[in-house]
Amino acid sequence: MQRKYIVVTGGVLSGLGKGIAMASIGNILSSSYKVVPIKCDGYLNVDPGTMNPIEHGEVFVLDDGGEVDMDFGHYERFLGVPCNGDWNLTMGRVFDEIRKKERRGDYLGKTVQMIPHVSNFIREHFLKVGDDAKADVVMIEVGGTIGDMENELYLDAVRSLARKVGRENILFVHLTYVPIPYGVDEQKSKPTQQSVNLLRQRGIDPDVVIARCSEMLTDSIKGKIAKFGNLDFDKVLTGIDVDDVYKIPLSFEEQGMSQLIARRLNMPIRVDLDRWKCLIEKRERATREIVVGIAGKYTSLEDSYASIIEALRHCEATLGVRVKLRWIDTEKDDCCNLDGVDGVIVPGGFGSRGVEGKIDVVKFCREKGVPFLGICYGLQMAVIEFARNVCGLNGANTTEVDKNCKHPVVDIMESQKSVTEKGGTMRLGAYVAYIKKGSKVFDLYGNDEVSERHRHRYEVNPVYHGALEGKGLVLSGISPDGTLVEFIELENHPYFVATQAHPELKSSLLKPAPLFLGFVKAAIRYKV
Ligand code: GLN
Numbered sequence: 001m002q003r004k005y006i007v008v009t010g011g012v013l014s015g016l017g018k019g020i021a022m023a024s025i026g027n028i029l030s031s032s033y034k035v036v037p038i039k040c041d042g043y044l045n046v047d048p049g050t051m052n053p054i055e056h057g058e059v060f061v062l063d064d065g066g067e068v069d070m071d072f073g074h075y076e077r078f079l080g081v082p083c084n085g086d087w088n089l090t091m092g093r094v095f096d097e098i099r100k101k102e103r104r105g106d107y108l109g110k111t112v113q114m115i116p117h118v119s120n121f122i123r124e125h126f127l128k129v130g131d132d133a134k135a136d137v138v139m140i141e142v143g144g145t146i147g148d149m150e151n152e153l154y155l156d157a158v159r160s161l162a163r164k165v166g167r168e169n170i171l172f173v174h175l176t177y178v179p180i181p182y183g184v185d186e187q188k189s190k191p192t193q194q195s196v197n198l199l200r201q202r203g204i205d206p207d208v209v210i211a212r213c214s215e216m217l218t219d220s221i222k223g224k225i226a227k228f229g230n231l232d233f234d235k236v237l238t239g240i241d242v243d244d245v246y247k248i249p250l251s252f253e254e255q256g257m258s259q260l261i262a263r264r265l266n267m268p269i270r271v272d273l274d275r276w277k278c279l280i281e282k283r284e285r286a287t288r289e290i291v292v293g294i295a296g297k298y299t300s301l302e303d304s305y306a307s308i309i310e311a312l313r314h315c316e317a318t319l320g321v322r323v324k325l326r327w328i329d330t331e332k333d334d335c336c337n338l339d340g341v342d343g344v345i346v347p348g349g350f351g352s353r354g355v356e357g358k359i360d361v362v363k364f365c366r367e368k369g370v371p372f373l374g375i376c377y378g379l380q381m382a383v384i385e386f387a388r389n390v391c392g393l394n395g396a397n398t399t400e401v402d403k404n405c406k407h408p409v410v411d412i413m414e415s416q417k418s419v420t421e422k423g424g425t426m427r428l429g430a431y432v433a434y435i436k437k438g439s440k441v442f443d444l445y446g447n448d449e450v451s452e453r454h455r456h457r458y459e460v461n462p463v464y465h466g467a468l469e470g471k472g473l474v475l476s477g478i479s480p481d482g483t484l485v486e487f488i489e490l491e492n493h494p495y496f497v498a499t500q501a502h503p504e505l506k507s508s509l510l511k512p513a514p515l516f517l518g519f520v521k522a523a524i525r526y527k528v
Contacts, residue, residue: 001136001267002165002169003130003135003136003137003138003165003169004136004137004138004169004170004171004265004267005126005130005137005138005139005140005161005165005169005170005171006022006025006137006138006139006140006170006171006173006261007139007140007142007158007161007170007171007172007173007204008021008022008025008139008140008141008142008173008174008175009142009146009155009158009172009173009174009175009199009204009206010142010144010145010146010174010175010176011145011146011147011174011175011176011177011191011192011195011196011198011199012145012176012177012191012192012195013145013177014144014145016175016176016177016212016239017175017212017239017245017248018071018141018143018175019039019069019070019071019074019075019141020074020078020245020248021173021175021210021239021248022037022071022074022075022139022141022173023037023071023074023075023077023078023079024078024245024248024249024252025139025173025249025252025257025261026075026078026079026137026139027078027079027249027273027276028249028252028253028257028258028261028269028271028273029137029258029261029269030078030079030080030081031270031271031272031273032268032269032270032271033136033137033267033269034081034133034134034135034136034137035079035081035135035136035137035138035139036081036083036087036129036130036133036135036137036138036139037072037075037079037083037087037138037139037140037141038087038088038089038126038129038138038139038140038141039068039069039071039072039075039087039088039089039140039141039143040089040090040122040140040141040142040143040151040154041069041088041089041090041091041143041144042090042091042143042144042148042150042151042154043090043091043092043150044090044091044092044095045090045092045423046090046092046093046096046423046424047066047067047068047085047088047090047092047093047423047424048067048068048069048070048090049067049423049424049426050422050423053303053304054304056069056070057070057303057304057306058070058073058303058304058305058306058307059455060072060073060307060505061428061429061453061454061455061502061505062082062083062084062085062429062453063082063429063430063451063453064084064085064429064430065085065424065428065429065430066083066084066085066086066088066428066429067085067424067428067455068083068085068087068088069088069143070303070306070307071141072087072088073306073307073310073505074245076505076506076508077310077507077508077509078249080508080510084129084133086125086129087129089122089125089154091150091153094118094121094122094153095118097121098112098117098118098121101121114153115153115156116160118153119153119156119157119160120157120160122153122154122157123157123158123160123161123164126138126140126157126158126161127161127164127165140158140161142154142155142158146174146195146198146199146202147195147198152202155199155202155204156202158170158172158204159202159203159204162204168265168266169265171207171208171261171264171265172199172204172205172206172207172208173206173207173208173209173210174195174196174199174206174208174209174210175209175210175211175212175239176191176192176195176196176209176210176211176212177191177192177211177212177213178191178192178211178212178213178217178221179191179213180213180214180215187213187215187217187218187221189211189221189224189225189228192209192211192225192229193224193225193228193229196209196225196228196229197228200230205230206229206231207231207235207264208231208235208236208237208260209225209229209231209235209236209237210237210238210239210252211225211236211237211238211239212239212240212241213238213239213240213241214240214241215238215240216238216240217236217237217238219233222236234256234260235260237252237255237256237257238251238255244280244283244284244313246276246279246280246313246317246509247280249273249276250273250276250277250280253271253273258271275510276509276510279317279318279509279510280317280509282317282318282320283313283316283317283320283322285320286316286320286321286322287322288320288321288322288524289321289322289323289324290321290322290323290324290342290343290520290523290524290526290527291323291324291325291326291340291341291342291343292312292323292324292325292326292341292342292343292344292345292520292523293325293326293327293328293338293341293343293344293345293361294308294325294326294327294328294344294345294347295328295330295335295344295345295346295347295357295358295361296327296328296330296346296347296349296354296358297329297330297331297349297353297354305347307502307504307505307507308345308347308375308504309325310504310507311503311504311507311512311513311516312325312516312520313509314507314508314509314511314512314513314516315512315516315517315519315520316520317509317512318512318517319517319520319521319524321520321524323520323523326340326341328344328357328361329354329357330354330355330356330357330358330360330361331353331354331357333357335357335358335360335361335364336360336363336364337364338361338364338365338370341370342370342371342523342524342526342527343370343371343372343373343495343519343520343522343523343526344361344364344365344370344371344372344373345372345373345374345375345378345519346358346361346362346372346373346374346375346377346378346381346382346498347375347376347377347378348375348376348377348378348455348456348502349376349377349378350377350400351400351401352400352401352402355381355401358377358378358381359381359384359385359388361381362374362378362381362382362385363385363389365496366382366385366386366389366490366493366496369493369494369526370494370526371494371495371496371519371522371523371526372493372495372496372497372498373495373497373498373515373516373519374488374497374498374499375498375499375501375502375503375504376454376455376456376499376500376501376502377456378498379460379485379487379488379498379499379500380398380410380458380460380500382488382496382498383409383410383460383468383473383485383488383498384396384397384398384409384410386468386471386473387407387409387464387467387468390471390472390473391467391468391470391471393406393407393409393464393467394406394407395407396409397409397410398410398411398458399411399412399458400412400457400458407464408461409460409461409464409468410458410459410460410461411458411459411461412457412458412459413427413456413457413458413459413484415427416457416458419457426454426455426456426457427454427455427456427457428454428455429453429454430451430452430453430454431451431452431453431454431479431486431501432449432450432451432479432480433449433450433451433452433477433478433479433480433486433487433501434448434449434477434478434479434480435447435448435449435450435476435477435487436448436474436475436476436477436478439474439476439477439487439489440476440489440495440497440518441476441477441487441489441497441499441515442476443518444497444514444515444517444518445514446514450477452486452499452501452502452503452505452506453501453502453505453506454500454501454502455502456500459483459484459485459500460475460484460485460488460500462483465485472490472491473488473490474488474489474490474491475487475488476488476489476497477499484500485500486499486500486501487499487500487501494522494525494526495518495519495522495523497515497518497519499515503515503516504516
């Protein structure tokens with residue numbers, strides 16, 4: 001089969017869920033085809049790694065160490081393919097490459113221009129990703145909202161892609177919004193009409209319009225959108241508001257998505273959503289509820305912890321339980337008394353704000369036997385707490401917070417000491433750890449060798465390994481060279497496990513992350 005392309009653009013508003021919409025279409029196709037996602041971001045940062053999670057949401061990390069947009073979390077969770085860093089284009093990256101090409105002399109004699117040079121470069125990148133990944137279907141999400149200046153070059157690139165690969169091999173999906181204004185109380189199609197017009201002014205005729213709405217679109221509104229958008233009636237779908245994003249592939253499929261794509265791109269599609277559906281229903285039927293505390297400093301913005309929340313959802317579906325989140329602001333809340341929680345996660349983080357509160361949270365969990373899962377900075381907090389309160393090392397800290405602390409039990413990694421640039425220089429991506437047989441972590445993974453993704457500069461200081469172990473901290477997973485502590489746990493505690501890695505990044509509905517599954521099971525037992 002000739003390679004197919006599906007391009008997703010957005011109109012009217014930002015935040016309508018283009019990433020989820022694209023991931024959901026990909027999910028429907030992924031039982032028959034290898035689907036590879038590309039995301040195009042308009043900003044001038046080379047990657048989101050240097051952005052504040054409050055501004056941009058979680059930074060997602062891939063196996064190859066790529067720091068990418070959080071939409072890649074949706075793609076991986078919905079498509080089941082591990083993604084590559086170069087599938088996330090940013091304008092920063094594009095201009096970097098163009099400048100390198102110009103200096104090398106690739107354009108000798110020419111005036112280098114936005115169109116055609118930059119636009120062609122982007123188009124060639126789309127083609128190359130498809131070739132390198134041997135993809136059946138390449139999906140391209142153009143970031144932002146139609147009309148944004150910073151995304152114009154991407155739109156020109158997908159327009160010219162259509163000319164290159166043939167209009168019969170590319171499908172344009174446009175996601176818009178149908179409001180129901182207060183007092184008017186009816187669905188309004190005008191913003192969608194205008195947004196489709198903007199797209200057509202750029203030489204792109206959408207094949208499918210998905211309109212986000214709080215109700216299913218009425219036939220009359222669908223008809224209007226179809227007429228003004230020059231589309232068939234059945235190519236206008238509702239992007240219905242849902243309480244659970246995993247339902248979106250099911251909703252699209254109920255509205256005939258796979259048939260529509262099959263006909264338009266001339267490709268047979270076998271859809272298999274049975275297990276997916278089963279898990280969603282199990283989650284929905286669940287009546288048991290546990291309360292999980294998440295102790296961090298970005299608790300005001302759930303997007304900062306998106307993958308952790310998703311990993312808990314995956315456990316909900318597998319175990320048939322509802323996980324209610326309790327956000328613990330470690331700068332403001334009382335962290336020494338967490339009554340009412342059945343388990344606590346201390347997630348990744350950076351810098352000194354809220355650190356002492358996190359350490360208090362760990363102490364509370366360790367002493368009271370409350371299930372605890374520490375992730376990255378969470379592991380480092382657990383080590384500091386153990387060093388201070390069990391090993392008696394007063395003044396134990398991380399040098400990230402206090403350079404001159406008396407006991408630097410967490411210190412910068414040797415390999416990081418010479419690093420001066422901030423972007424893309426942490427210990428990033430998938431690394432293998434050897435797991436101690438007989439440990440809880442070994443039980444959970446069922447393996448003595450596991451690979452998880454990382455994003456950090458600091459480590460448990462090897463000088464203190466002996467002191468920590470001497471007092472009963474189990475170093476249950478170590479890097480192959482024996483220097484880096486990747487997993488720790490405590491015996492005689494219902495569940496006290498932490499990892500230097502980010503296991504939430506590889507969790508999926510069909511295969512929840514083992515450490516999260518173990519944690520939620522322990523929280524269920526704790527509650528009883
Ligand atoms: N700030 C810590 C480090 O750099 C932890 C990072 C994280 O939690 N991702 O090592």
